[in-house]
Amino acid sequence: MAAATSTTAGPAASNTCDNASTGAAPPDPAGPPPSSTSRFGLVMAVYLLGLVVGGLYVGMVAPVRTVIQADFGIGNAEGIWIITVYALFYASFIPVIGKLADRIGRKPVFLACIALFCAGAATCGLSGVMTSPGAGQASAGYVVLLVGRVLQAIGACGIIPVANAEIGTAAPPEKRGFALGITAAASGIANVLGAGVGSAIIGAVGPENWPVLFFACLPFGLVAFGMGVVVLAKGAPRPTGRMDVLGSALMIAMVFLLLLGIQAASADDSGSASLAGAAACFVGAAASAALFAWVERKAQDPVFDLRYLRSCPILVTMGVSFFIGCMINSMTLIPEFAEAALALPVGSGGLYMMVIGLFSLAGPPMGGKLIDRFSPKPVLVAGLAVAAVGYVVLGLLTAAFPSVPLMVVGLAIMGLGLGFSMGAPVNYMILENVEASESTSAVSTVTLTRQIGLSLAPAVYVAFITTGVGAIGYRPMFMVAAFFCLCGLLLMLAYKPGRIS
Template sequence: MGGRRVRPGLVLATCCTALFVSSMNAVLINVALPMIRAGLGASATQLQWVVDAYTLMIASLLLATGSMADRFGRKRVFMTGLVLFAAASALCALAPTTAWLIAGRGLQAVGGAMLTPVALSIISATYTDAAARARAIGVWGAVSGVSLGLGPIAGGLLTDAFGWEASFWLNVPVCVAAIVATALFVPESRAPRPRRLDPAGQLLMMVFLAGVVGALIEGPEIGWSSPPVLALAGAAAAGLAVFVVVERRSAEPMVDIRFFGSAPFSASMLIAVAVFTVQGAFLFLMSLLLQGPLGYSASATGALLVPMAVVLALSSPFSGRMVGRRGTRPSLVIGGAGVSLAGLMLALLPADARMWYLLAAFMVLGVGLGFVNPPITTTAVAGLPLSQAGAASGMASASRQVGVALGVAVAGSVAGVDDARLVAASRPVFWLAVALGLVVVVLGVVSTTEWARGTRRRLDALFSA
């Protein structure tokens, strides 16, 4: 550090700036989708890839970037991520075609994968006192909630005033400011014993995820029995099979397959995928519904989504306190029930739905998502030996992104119809949300039984042997 005094507050502010821009970007793009479709002549399938090129790449790289930062230096990887994110955002804003935009979104995700997990590592390394670290992480969580709340309204205002490109241009000056602050204030740090990189596992995971999501996106467009879709499905199956073999034989695997012997851990992964499938499908589909048959502008769409984000931000800490007092079961049951109820309200959505009905459904969904999110990580971490807490948290984050990608793929299967039929075509997606909410309720109960705790104890014995 060249003798320079570390200022933890400035380090935290810098890291939170990166979190703010990357988190808000995920929400901004959904509000801008109808404008992108109109401006670039994008099909429903291409709109899905605009979103999923980002989420897929993020999900694939989240685990690897943490290991890279531990090995090569957290500040170095963090700055690289900021540069990539800014450059890719500019490329997206300048995109003359949808294919260009999709490629830019994939590159943007490479940078984004170097931001959130690495920034959290920087904060943990900077705040060595446990109480101070807890307060810093609390600020970090609050910034995430604020970014999700501001994202819809900011995206709507920018899109209406300046076009969809403005959502990407916004990232550039914020990233430049964060790059300067990182160079000036963030100290370099590395892990004393970094994990080995697992390029084979990384590649196979990307093949599996891209195959699954690609088949779901392309199937409705070109036919489920078409050669490209069958090839994507086959690649996904082969990628998963080889991944399991490779990871079992690796000394330091990206994903230790033994983790899934713990019922609480496995349940947390399934819950994350289920609930974020609902969230991904909701954000993608509701933007098209609100700005299509329901007749709202982009700004009004953003404003309608803000109450959901506010309720989510308020219910999450309440759920966290409930988890601390009563365990994860009550929060998961309440959250899953909320997701199901919101899905039911949207499945019964009338074509001339009033604003109050939409707001009520969105806020119920906010309660559901807010209650489920905290116990996902808690269940994942509690489901593994303490020494594997970092891996559990990383895999929970990756599972969330996988869920969003699947949700967009499912929602996009009905997005190609005209506005007159879109409300009716959307109903099966919302009935799926009802079912996934009930799955969360069941898993919330099963993962907290004595049988589930027994599988966790057996895993403890396996790792301590």
């Protein structure tokens, strides 16, 4: 296999479970030079602004989807693609954008992603002027909207891994965990507030002015772009072989078809046509994966380093990231659980998401400081254990004896556990197992595995929601979420850091 090579700092640790080193790998001399406190603060500010701008639009469009589709005169079957197409392209392009950042530098890729995201937002907004007066124009406007969402997704998928890789490698070693915790908190704030911000904008300008929702990000995107031009270091491109174009295309096809198959299989109206489409997607994904593995063995600079699949620490990190993605998606069912348990009006259960938000946002910075002191393993194990307790409280107590105090207690425990588990520990783990020159690709890999968990989990959760009356029907779903926590926890017990050789 012609795998990509890089300069190894210090003695190379074995990439097997049995011989992995028991401590963090030494700093990579090929990484960026230590930044002054003031300069690193400016770098953090640029990346955090990008994370917030990109993260808001993960949930910002969902609450106004019906408004947009009504303006285009389409139904739910077509309108859901406003959300779906974003998720598909976001996940599909993550590894390719990460690889580009490692090849040509993080600054140009980050700036290009911000520019592409803003161009996509502007395209979405402009599509709104094409909704009248004729049906043909409305149809064309909807196509333009989907194109804009694709551009947004490709731009956004590069912001998170580039930001985490740059902050994780540029931060002083003794503050790396805290810095990664701040980035996780910024992403969490954006995701939690996204739906609320979207609803607030539409409430302020009126449903007929929904394009403002997309135009609103442009000033902030321009500020992030301008600050990035001035503040971010250019960095030196890594000398490598030719870009793995065929491998990149196959990677995109593989992930796209896999997630499209999951979407088709979990559709509410899944009949024979949907199942046949899902099967075709899975076959295509498997064929793409087989061809991808063959191409990567011959690539001079593979988009996915196959050595990762022989590294126990990296496999554990990827597996834990997958289960964390499954856990995170349980939050999408909390509003309807609250409505069923407390007999709330339809649509009001989302207020209880604020409980999760408040406690989960406190976790990343606190967890980051603990990582700097103790390492990521105990922090992540504790976070997964606390989250599991929260799910058990919701499933065994709140579902059986519904009350506001029990609901708040269960959600608070779950949110605190998720806050300690999301983002910082996994990103820290992947960065301590690879060279700095491969850091963005590596962060992209764990981001992708988390995204696959996010995409797969809804179908699993819905399958375990029984027909029981009221909240008690959600008990199996919470037990499955607790099981995901325990799976991640057991994987972490096998984790010992050691860079691949």
